[in-house]
Amino acid sequence: MSPSSPLIIALDYPSLHAALCMADQLDPNRCRVKVGKELFTRSGPAVLEALHGRGFEVFLDLKFHDIPNTVAGAVQAAAEQGVWMVNLHASGGRRMMEAARERLERERLSTYLIAVTVLTSMDESELGAIGIDESPAAHVERLARLTQESGLHGVVCSAREASRLKSLCGDDFLKVTPGIRPASVAHGDQRRVETPRDAMASGSSYLVVGRPVTQAEDPMAALAAIEAELETR
Numbered sequence: 001m002s003p004s005s006p007l008i009i010a011l012d013y014p015s016l017h018a019a020l021c022m023a024d025q026l027d028p029n030r031c032r033v034k035v036g037k038e039l040f041t042r043s044g045p046a047v048l049e050a051l052h053g054r055g056f057e058v059f060l061d062l063k064f065h066d067i068p069n070t071v072a073g074a075v076q077a078a079a080e081q082g083v084w085m086v087n088l089h090a091s092g093g094r095r096m097m098e099a100a101r102e103r104l105e106r107e108r109l110s111t112y113l114i115a116v117t118v119l120t121s122m123d124e125s126e127l128g129a130i131g132i133d134e135s136p137a138a139h140v141e142r143l144a145r146l147t148q149e150s151g152l153h154g155v156v157c158s159a160r161e162a163s164r165l166k167s168l169c170g171d172d173f174l175k176v177t178p179g180i181r182p183a184s185v186a187h188g189d190q191r192r193v194e195t196p197r198d199a200m201a202s203g204s205s206y207l208v209v210g211r212p213v214t215q216a217e218d219p220m221a222a223l224a225a226i227e228a229e230l231e232t233r
């Protein structure tokens with residue numbers, strides 16, 4: 001059964017062993033997990049098998065960005081391994097997104113396919129430095145529209161943009177939001193952050209939480225505090 005919780009815990013660990021030690025403390029009925037570039041590059045598909053075997057729904061966060069044919073093949077490979085969600089970069093463009101979506105349809109694969117808009121670690125000045133002369137909010141909006149027109153299920157954005165995207169793209173269009181920081185937790189490299197409560201109030205569909213739990217002195221206590229914050233919404 002799918003968990004009703006919006007929490008997705010980012011298993012950003014340098015080994016399969018470390019990731020599974022964390023996963024073994026989590027309850028697959030109470031959260032989903034995310035496998036990113038570091039863990040997948042080290043452990044490969046074995047980590048997906050191990051997490052699926054433990055009953056978790058897995059978001060494979062590899063943020064594909066390549067020519068349409070290559071991305072379509074990568075998305076198919078991910079979906080055939082049974083992941084719940086997979087993503088690519090919206091900046092790869094409409095043809096790339098459509099090719100990936102069409103491949104999943106052709107193969108009758110029901111994995112959620114979403115697109116990263118503007119990384120939550122980026123602010124306006126960093127966008128400007130790569131030649132994008134609009135605010136993160138405006139650029140997220142532009143890429144979310146393109147993603148929706150390409151037929152994907154939703155986007156990765158910051159919770160700061162979720163409310164606007166909710167009115168622009170509707171409730172069913174997924175807003176998956178990393179950059180979640182409880183009030184007392186360091187922001188680190190993240191720039192566009194929100195607290196768990198504010199992120200949900202803004203219309204996020206799912207909250208991606210990594211270091212506030214995984215790097216906490218007591219990860220299970222940190223997770224319980226986030227769950228409690230969400231319950232008192």
Ligand SMILES: O=c1ccn([C@@H]2O[C@H](COP(=O)(O)O)[C@@H](O)[C@H]2O)c(=O)[nH]1
Nearest residue numbers: 010036118119120178179208209210211
């Ligand atoms: O825009 C994005 C896209 C993906 N991420 C990923 O989410 C987690 C966040 O981890 P924290 O430790 O809670 O900062 C991490 O795996 C990123 O690769 C993101 O942060 N922003």
